[in-house]
Amino acid sequence: MSTGTLPASARPGTGTGTGTGTGTVVIGLDLGGTKIAAALFGRDGTVLARHTRPTPARDGSAAVLDALAAAVASVDPDGSATALGIAAAGVVDPRTGMVTSATDSIRGWAGTALGAGLADRTGLPVACDNDVRATAGPELAALDGEHGSLLFAAVGTGVGGAVAVDGRMLHGAHGMAGHLGHLPSPEAAGLPCTCGSTGHLEVIASGPGITACYERLAGTSVDRLETVAARAARGDADAVRAITAGAAAVGRVLGGLANALGPDRVVVGGGVPRIGPLYGNALAAAFTAELMPPLRGLTPVAPLFGHDAAVLGAASLTTTLPLHHPGALR
Structure with missing residues (x-):
């Protein structure tokens, strides 16, 4: 199966959950201990642009959130996206948007307000989840029925x-x-x-x-x-x-x-x-x-999806999980 698009049922903006509605442009982010990957997905679920940068893992959670926001700006300089989803390392509670537990691969990551912090920095509604669950999302969507x-x-x-x-x-x-x-x-x-x-x-x-x-x-x-x-x-x-x-x-x-x-x-x-x-x-x-x-x-x-699985899954979170909006931290 192609690693550049999602099955129709999992495409960003095409679900019936708590996300962005139909036919929207969204961003998927994959945050790991060493690298941040970003992809901009069009209305049909295809990748329009990509960006990667190192994770400032030793500089604290604020620096990581800033780097994530910079990746968003780089992959979508025209501001066409209506929402973003992030697949993040650590134990992530998608309902509260908090990182509830994490190893020291990212310094000070536990306790980070991931959803609200990223929404404030980007001005976009944010859906977030653990990276493995996000990666598994397209696999679930690809099942029959x-x-x-x-x-x-x-x-x-x-x-x-x-x-x-x-x-x-x-x-x-x-x-x-x-x-x-x-x-x-x-x-x-x-x-x-x-x-x-x-x-x-x-x-x-x-x-x-x-x-x-x-x-x-x-x-x-x-x-x-x-x-x-x-x-x-x-x-x-x-x-x-x-x-x-x-x-x-x-x-x-x-x-x-x-x-x-x-x-x-x-x-x-x-x-x-x-x-x-x-x-x-x-x-x-x-x-x-x-x-x-x-x-x-x-x-x-083996997984159906290749190296794009995490950003594909992250983008799809915007159709299935609660969105955290700018201003929640103020």
């Missing part, structure tokens, strides 16, 4: 996720729904997690988690996950064990959640699955082993 259910995992530097049931993305209290990386995992027992607890999936299944597992097994340090994958391809037993342990941990968690939620589609994205079939095969086998009979035949699949 109006009542599809989706389980989405993003495995990279961390482990994130999104859950949609009967056509509706779940957000939960404080925007916490979908944070799969902080489910307990037996493979991670006793290992400290970045959230302050121990034994969570992210510790064993993320890119850094698999790398650390290899270092524990082999008694040697490595620079990155790709090095572990290369050693596994050459037959290094410790590298194979670290990769398959992380993959199987994800598969078991997703299989258990599939039994609880009954998804029509299970999507696994992020950078870690791209290391090769050793990872994907171990994840799929562990997933299948957990499934109850009615779900047998369900298999994890």
